[in-house]
Amino acid sequence: MGKTWTDAQTYCRNNYFDLATIRDTDDLQNLVNSAPSTYFGQAWIGLFDDVNSWHWSLSDSSFYSTGETSFRNWESGEPDNLGGQEYCAAMTPGGTWDSYSCQERLLFICFAENDPNRYIVISLARGWTEAQTYCRKFYTDLVSVRTKAENDKILQTVLANFVVPKLLWIGLFRDSWKWSDLEDSTFRNWDTWEPDNALLYEQCAAVYLLQVDSGGWADQLCDILLPFFCYE
Structure with a gap:
């Protein structure tokens, strides 16, 4: 049957x-x-x-207030899972998010819990998993974005680091x-x-x-x- x-x-x-x-x-x-x-x-x-099962790399529930784990700032039409393998998220130069293959080599943003700057832009091109490993080794984790205000602050940090805006990994991924x-x-x-x-x-x-x-x-x-x- x-x-x-x-x-x-x-x-x-x-x-x-x-x-x-x-x-x-x-x-x-x-x-x-x-x-x-x-x-x-x-x-x-x-x-x-x-296909809608997206999570933050930083999984400590105490880091998030009610509703903050579900904040999203996707670009229109995203996530589109183009090609069927886009399981990781990157922030665009405009502050919106796109889904990409986790194998793409991009710059990335770490979150440093005990650093007054908190958001650390890493100018190394890495796959998402390599970026996650780097952030966890030297800081806390890849950056989580809990609110629009936080998204704007992270974007300003990025723009302050580059004359030409870049595409950067954030901590969002699809464990699907x-x-x-x-x-x-x-x-x-x-x-x-x-x-x-x-x-x-x-x-x-x-x-x-x-x-x-x-x-x-x-x-x-x-x-x-x-x-x-x-x-x-």
Whole structure:
């Protein structure tokens, strides 16, 4: 019985609890063992790509007042996830934000909790993850932007450092894969080179059920028809 991911989710919720969540290797092995021995292919699990799931690198909840973690200053049309791989945010010369591939080498802004200047512009071109590592090593973290006033202040700091405005990384990133039942498990078992978003809209996860090496995951178009795993 093949269904799209959304139809499979509906079926599981109506008849059981939800699509399967996999929390560890034991869960994964039990799931693979429960599959019919005659089926070799893929089957839906409960993992999906939430394109609106943006978070700040600085995760200390005490740093934010109510509502401040959700402040956004996106450029019109952003985030557009152009090419399917734009998981990190940069501040433009005008102070708005655009999404970019995290592999882009940009200058960046660190936040220094114990420095009176607080916002430290780093004139080194780095990928987002490298920038995050640098800020955490020498300061506190990549900069978070909690309010419009803070965004304006950060922009003024940037403009004071450059004659020609630059594009700079900030601490916002998209941690997008979530479980259908909202389980917060971070366990992942992606197959080699996955998730690759090869067709640009691969936002649902399936598990490989093979004669050899079952259990790897792949991202897939959500509207293809596959068997699926529910749990109760």
